[in-house]
Amino acid sequence: MAEALTDYRRLCVHTMTTKPLTLEEAITEYTRAGIPGITVWRHHFEAMGAEEAGKRLQESGLRVVSLCRGGFFPASSAREREEARDQNRRIIDEAAAIGAPLVVLVCGAVPGMPLAEARRQIVDGIAAILPHAAAAEVKLSIEPLHPMYADDRCAVNTLEQANNMVSTLQSPWLGVTVDVYHCWWDPMLKSEIARAGNRIFSFHVCDWRTPTRDLLNDRGMMGAGCIDIRGIRGWVEEAGFKGPVEVEIFSDEYWQWDQRALIEQIKRSWLVYV
Amino acid sequence: MAEALTDYRRLCVHTMTTKPLTLEEAITEYTRAGIPGITVWRHHFEAMGAEEAGKRLQESGLRVVSLCRGGFFPASSAREREEARDQNRRIIDEAAAIGAPLVVLVCGAVPGMPLAEARRQIVDGIAAILPHAAAAEVKLSIEPLHPMYADDRCAVNTLEQANNMVSTLQSPWLGVTVDVYHCWWDPMLKSEIARAGNRIFSFHVCDWRTPTRDLLNDRGMMGAGCIDIRGIRGWVEEAGFKGPVEVEIFSDEYWQWDQRALIEQIKRSWLVYV
Numbered sequence: 034m035a036e037a038l039t040d041y042r043r044l045c046v047h048t049m050t051t052k053p054l055t056l057e058e059a060i061t062e063y064t065r066a067g068i069p070g071i072t073v074w075r076h077h078f079e080a081m082g083a084e085e086a087g088k089r090l091q092e093s094g095l096r097v098v099s100l101c102r103g104g105f106f107p108a109s110s111a112r113e114r115e116e117a118r119d120q121n122r123r124i125i126d127e128a129a130a131i132g133a134p135l136v137v138l139v140c141g142a143v144p145g146m147p148l149a150e151a152r153r154q155i156v157d158g159i160a161a162i163l164p165h166a167a168a169a170e171v172k173l174s175i176e177p178l179h180p181m182y183a184d185d186r187c188a189v190n191t192l193e194q195a196n197n198m199v200s201t202l203q204s205p206w207l208g209v210t211v212d213v214y215h216c217w218w219d220p221m222l223k224s225e226i227a228r229a230g231n232r233i234f235s236f237h238v239c240d241w242r243t244p245t246r247d248l249l250n251d252r253g254m255m256g257a258g259c260i261d262i263r264g265i266r267g268w269v270e271e272a273g274f275k276g277p278v279e280v281e282i283f284s285d286e287y288w289q290w291d292q293r294a295l296i297e298q299i300k301r302s303w304l305v306y307v
Numbered sequence: 308m309a310e311a312l313t314d315y316r317r318l319c320v321h322t323m324t325t326k327p328l329t330l331e332e333a334i335t336e337y338t339r340a341g342i343p344g345i346t347v348w349r350h351h352f353e354a355m356g357a358e359e360a361g362k363r364l365q366e367s368g369l370r371v372v373s374l375c376r377g378g379f380f381p382a383s384s385a386r387e388r389e390e391a392r393d394q395n396r397r398i399i400d401e402a403a404a405i406g407a408p409l410v411v412l413v414c415g416a417v418p419g420m421p422l423a424e425a426r427r428q429i430v431d432g433i434a435a436i437l438p439h440a441a442a443a444e445v446k447l448s449i450e451p452l453h454p455m456y457a458d459d460r461c462a463v464n465t466l467e468q469a470n471n472m473v474s475t476l477q478s479p480w481l482g483v484t485v486d487v488y489h490c491w492w493d494p495m496l497k498s499e500i501a502r503a504g505n506r507i508f509s510f511h512v513c514d515w516r517t518p519t520r521d522l523l524n525d526r527g528m529m530g531a532g533c534i535d536i537r538g539i540r541g542w543v544e545e546a547g548f549k550g551p552v553e554v555e556i557f558s559d560e561y562w563q564w565d566q567r568a569l570i571e572q573i574k575r576s577w578l579v580y581v
Contacts (some may be wrong), residue, residue, distance in 0.1 A: 128472075144533040145533050147535060148492065148494070152494070179454060179455065180453060180455070180493070181454070181455045181519070183491075183492035184517045185517050185534045186518075190493075190494070194494050195495075217422075218454040218457035219454070219464075220422070220426070220465065220467075220468050241458055243418045244459075244522070245455070245459045245522055248519055248522065258418075258458075259418040259419050259458045260420060264421075279436065
């Protein structure tokens, strides 16, 4: 079990957690709250463009932890698969432009495509974009998603699968993202975290609400659910990960809150439950 | 890949699939539709009692495939765990009374209880009731539930876990239930089905809708989703299972249909997608 965190040095918040805020507003509010890290979702800089977003982020002094998200490799035609790869190369360039050292991959799935085929296409897609990532000096991480997203979001559903893909592809630019929301139930989680070791490129936290009212946008604040977040953080740290801990919460409920109040709640929950 | 089914000899319907029907009505409608098998949920005979239900089922000529459901072993106190075991012994007696050779176990979980602890309590609970099952000549099957139910319904979330428990407990009265809804995403499904072999005591089908609008009651009719049902049936049959194929669909949508129309839809989908 990890010890409680007593300051905010490792705290990073995803712009999707405070979805109603523009990037500018998020920068202002995170800075004001003493949050040092930010993970930027693409639609938050779509309007201003990556170059401009990069300037503002650099001026802010915030640490850009990662860009969310690339991926979505499987498709039913070769042309679409090539388009997805080109899109991912552009996303890698955007990451470089905003100063993000990492692109998180939500690997994709196509309803009705056999999962074994989707998984093959994911490995091929990542292999195809890895040279571009290496040239841009931007890392990529495979984020296994909860099995409830295996239909249309991600055919990589366990850390074991992600680790296997990393082993297959053998690149210093490729690792995994461990998100407690997606992995907490997995009986092999502890051993697969140990196996991932220094290939853990990022670590996401939130909580699993009971009941969960929506498959997508009902994640809980840390402490509002049943995940042993600190226990999992302990495993990740034993494996060697000492980087930022990223708060990524999709919640129709919290998005209706005053976002400054939400940020203060994150800080309180951070000290008690992360 | 299994061949298409050309008749209804292996068709079994769960009374929960036609939840608005009473047990009497279900017996009438299934018989009328030429459905030979029925799996009975407990609340469908709560009012009349298991003895009376058993008489009516026997008179109907329907094959009682299983009773749903026992389980829910983990609890925070020893007294509650003992109550759960007593309850399971009563359920085994009910199965014997209605002529069901099998009780399906939804093993339980307690939000906030570490999953490793819940899993230990599940093994201990099953071990405690197995002698009663053997004496009653009623089999028990562990049904791994989808990871989205790991918080409060079932801490057994992969077929591998269920197989491990069966290996640990070593009883001819204990096996597994494979439900495509819970397991379809699992990268180890094919190999674990092969490993389960003749310990596959039952096989459930329905489909995974995209989008899934509710975690509990939005299962799809076979063919209305993305699960390769026939492919999985092929694996189960290669492993040696030749028994009934049980249609278990929880759906707020279908429960609003005319239930006779629902049964006819099940029969049509059966020939095409199972």
